[in-house]
Amino acid sequence: MRRFTREQMAQLVARDIPNGAYVNLGIGLPTLVANHLPKDREIVLHTENGLLGMGPAPAPGDEDPDLINAGKQPVTALSGASFFHHADSFAMMRGGHLDFCVLGAFQVSATGDLANWHTGERDAIPAVGGAMDLAIGAKRVYVMMEHLTKQGESKIVSRCSYPLTGVACVNRIFTDLAVLDVTARGLVVLERADGLSFDELCAVTGAPLLDALATAE
């Protein structure tokens, strides 16, 4: 099956983030988006541990243990950056100030429910961090994930079987097979990997799909 590469997925997400946006990129796949933000747009990255205006990783040897991102990796602060405490940082999300967040996921439902913090295994050490705050805290929530699990099961589902992170919070899903919008009518396919037909996409997706491309033609 034809797929978008991880870099292509990151490009697709970056394309959908406009100039002037305040954006939080989640841990994992979403961090790739930072490398693809168009140079002619000024986009401010937020990291929930307390920095707006996050820059790329420092050169080796320039790491500062007091300057890290939410994944606890060393980062830099760009000109115009600001530092703040945790209550302010999460007020930026919960208070509706952050324009976008891009999150990874285990599952997304047809109604935009998100499961990305716990696989439900009994002996797993639970950890939630900022996942639930991010899920409900940005004006628009993008999910970036593989379309299928390693076992070949659809991560887009009618109803999440994993514990929820947030209810009806996802706006757009970017997978290695397609870009889909969560709408009141259901999931609408905006884009497909080259050569992948709508029927082929439906066959591997665990929820009904509508074809925006067909409507447009």
Added chain:
Amino acid sequence: MINKIVASAAAAVADVADGATVMIGGFGTAGMPTELVDALIAQGPRDLTIVSNNAGNAETGLAALLKARQVRKIICSFPRQVDSWVFDGLFRAGEIELELVPQGNLAERIRAAGAGIGAFYTPTGYGTPLAEGKETRRIDGRDYLLEYPIHGDFALIQALQGDRWGNLVYRKTARNFGPIMASAASCTIAQVREVVELGELDPEAVVTPGIFVQRVVELPRARAAPGGVAA
């Protein structure tokens, strides 16, 4: 004369009693008041409730406190990390109680305690397993959970500079939980890399006003070069 400067980390934590609730600042190791935690281990109070974002890294700081079996319960958002084996072992053995709180709710519960708020409605966590048993309410078409403040008997935090009135400034993302924990505890103990004379901190730039701080301990570290690594 007000003088909140305490001579040593040991003296600063000498009255933390068994059963106390102790807030510990830091996000991972950034802002972690490691020397104060070491002093708490040496002092030896038991049955502590710890409030901190994580549950310790490797075998230092908070992880060492857990390993010393001084903690009954931990309230945190993200205990599982690549190097959290001390917590993981205690949790799997049923030897520590965990209250898992989404990070923003944790921060706001701490802030609420410091601000005298009795409880608050938050959208974070609604409809998830972490909402079980919690009061809910629909306000203007949106669903919320009722969350209560978290007070501390003590807060142990790290800052860059402090003065004898307890005014503090922080360094970069090491600020994280420091300011809100300072306001939420009955006794806030700040370890600072440098004590400065009253008046040296720009009043426009003070992050934590001294009213929120009861004790300041100077614990110098190699100063990080601009953009560089602390030696």
